[in-house]
Amino acid sequence: MSGGAEAEFRGRVHTAVLAWYAVAGRDLPWRHPDCSPWGVYVSEIMAQQTPIARILAPWQSWMGRWPTPADLAAASRGDVLRAWGRLGYPRRAVNLHAAAKAMVEHHAGQVPEDPAALRALPGVGDYTVAAVASFAFGNPLPVLDTNVRRVLARIAIGEAQAAPTPTRGERDLAAAWLPDDCADANRWNVASMELGALVCTARTPQCATCPVRDLCRWRTAGHPAYAGVRKRPQGYAGTDREVRGRILALVRDDDAPHPRADFDPCADQARVDKLLIALIADGLLEHSRDGYHLPR
DNA sequence: CATACGTGGCG
DNA sequence: TCGCCAAGTAT
Numbered sequence: 001m002s003g004g005a006e007a008e009f010r011g012r013v014h015t016a017v018l019a020w021y022a023v024a025g026r027d028l029p030w031r032h033p034d035c036s037p038w039g040v041y042v043s044e045i046m047a048q049q050t051p052i053a054r055i056l057a058p059w060q061s062w063m064g065r066w067p068t069p070a071d072l073a074a075a076s077r078g079d080v081l082r083a084w085g086r087l088g089y090p091r092r093a094v095n096l097h098a099a100a101k102a103m104v105e106h107h108a109g110q111v112p113e114d115p116a117a118l119r120a121l122p123g124v125g126d127y128t129v130a131a132v133a134s135f136a137f138g139n140p141l142p143v144l145d146t147n148v149r150r151v152l153a154r155i156a157i158g159e160a161q162a163a164p165t166p167t168r169g170e171r172d173l174a175a176a177w178l179p180d181d182c183a184d185a186n187r188w189n190v191a192s193m194e195l196g197a198l199v200c201t202a203r204t205p206q207c208a209t210c211p212v213r214d215l216c217r218w219r220t221a222g223h224p225a226y227a228g229v230r231k232r233p234q235g236y237a238g239t240d241r242e243v244r245g246r247i248l249a250l251v252r253d254d255d256a257p258h259p260r261a262d263f264d265p266c267a268d269q270a271r272v273d274k275l276l277i278a279l280i281a282d283g284l285l286e287h288s289r290d291g292y293h294l295p296r
Numbered sequence: 297c298a299t300a301c302g303t304g305g306c307g
Numbered sequence: 308t309c310g311c312c313a314a315g316t317a318t
Contacts, residue, residue, distance in 0.1 A: 047314040054304075054313085088302035095316085125316045145314045165297080193314065202312060203307070233310060236302080245302050282301095 013155055013212050014179050014188060020211035021191035024198065028052070029059065030135075031190070037111035037136035038069055044131045045096050045123060050087060052197070058087055070109045072100035078294035081284065082252055090248060094283050095123030113137045126166075130189070140185030142174040147196025148189075152177060154200060158217030160224065161202070164231035243267045244275055248284060257291030 029035060030043035042062055046055040062083060066072035072080065077097055084093035099121040103109055111132065112118055118129045130141035149162035152173055162170065177192075178185045199206045207213050207223075218224070236242055246266045251258055263272045276292065279285035286295045 044314065049301090049313060049315055050303080051305080051313045086303060088304085089315090091301070092316090123316065127315060131314065143314085146312090147314065197314080232298090234300095234312090235310090237309095239300090241301055241303095248302085 009215070010156075010177055010179075013215055014184065016211040016215065017191050017195055018184065018187055021187065021194055025191065025194050026052075026198075029056075036068075037113075037132070038067075039063055040136035041099075041111050041132055042096065044128050044135075045092050045099075046087060048092060048128070049089060055087065058083075058085060066100075068109065069100040069103040069111065072097060073104045076296055077283065078296055081248075081294050085252070086249075090284055091282060092123055095121075098122045099124070111136060113139070115139070115141065134186050134189045138182070138186055140178060140182055140189060142171070142178050143189040143193065144171060144174045145193060145196075147193045147200075148174060150202060151192050151196045151200050154205075154218035155212055155216045158221045158224070159228070160218060160226040161228075164229055240271075240275060240278075243271065244279060247272070247275060247279060251285060251292055251294050255293070257288060257293045259291045263292075 025031075028043075030039050039059075043055070043059055046059055046062075065083065066075060075097070077094065080093050080097045081090055084090055087093075102121055103111060106112075107117065112121075113133075115129050115133055118124055118132055119126075124132075127143065127145050130143040131145070133139040133141045134143055144166055146162075149166065149170060152170065153159045153162040156173060156177065177188075179188050195211070199210050207216070207219055210216065210219075213219055243266050247263055250262055250266075260276075263276070266272055267275070276285065276287070280287060283295060286293055
């Protein structure tokens with residue numbers, strides 16, 4: 001009863017966004033009806049913290065080389081890391097490899113459909129569970145990525161952006177905003193993400209062409225500036241992350257073991273020593289008598 | 297709960 | 308130039 005008006009509002013937004021997506025949604029390969037759950041899974045791991053444009057080519061070659069979990073499971077970690085290339089956060093590649101092995105070992109070589117089984121795979125958090133469940137299996141769990149969080153913050157709450165990290169309130173909101181119809185709910189998941197990626201963007205939102213420009217509470221409130229806590233910028237220059245990246249770039253370039261001296265230009269000696277140890281512990285590097293190299 | 301974790305592009 | 312941002316996860 002009290003939610004009647006709100007349900008009406010949601011319905012109008014759903015209708016507009018779903019219609020927009022039908023004509024404006026991108027033709028991404030993992031959205032094709034014949035794409036396997038494994039293809040969806042790989043796309044979701046690659047897309048974590050990474051612009052979609054950057055993963056298109058790597059996804060294609062990855063799926064050509066390792067079309068099933070068993071194919072990837074049979075590869076060496078070094079080959080997997082080399083194929084990951086410069087996508088960033090290479091532990092995602094290590095986790096993807098380990099997840100493929102787990103699928104072979106425990107799930108008959110398939111991407112598991114059960115959300116709890118998905119969540120148990122390395123590198124799979126709340127977002128990826130919902131994304132794979134919804135996009136690969138048609139099980140409409142509420143997908144709450146950075147796009148949906150921003151879209152809901154603006155349209156439903158009237159704020160310019162979401163909190164630094166997902167809150168309980170946002171999870172409840174996302175669940176409440178899922179359409180009742182199963183097929184619509186799955187479409188809403190991808191369509192609201194797409195709206196955030198193409199129109200309701202963080203930097204310069206395209207409100208003039210937005211399908212819900214007359215409904216959005218942020219816009220109708222006059223685009224008020226964000227008043228909440230901002231997330232601290234990450235920084236990169238001079239961090240361990242940068243030095244790790246330089247070290248990995250060296251060992252990724254060729255198969256030959258690298259003597260310790262090769263890493264001298266990366267940072268001061270103590271720091272390089274510390275990071276080499278950390279990289280080995282992370283499974284991203286190996287050390288043999290001949291030198292340092294990607295895991296074999 | 298705050299922080300570490302790669303990389304590149306855009307305003 | 309440089310800060311911000313990009314389909315997050317693990318600790």
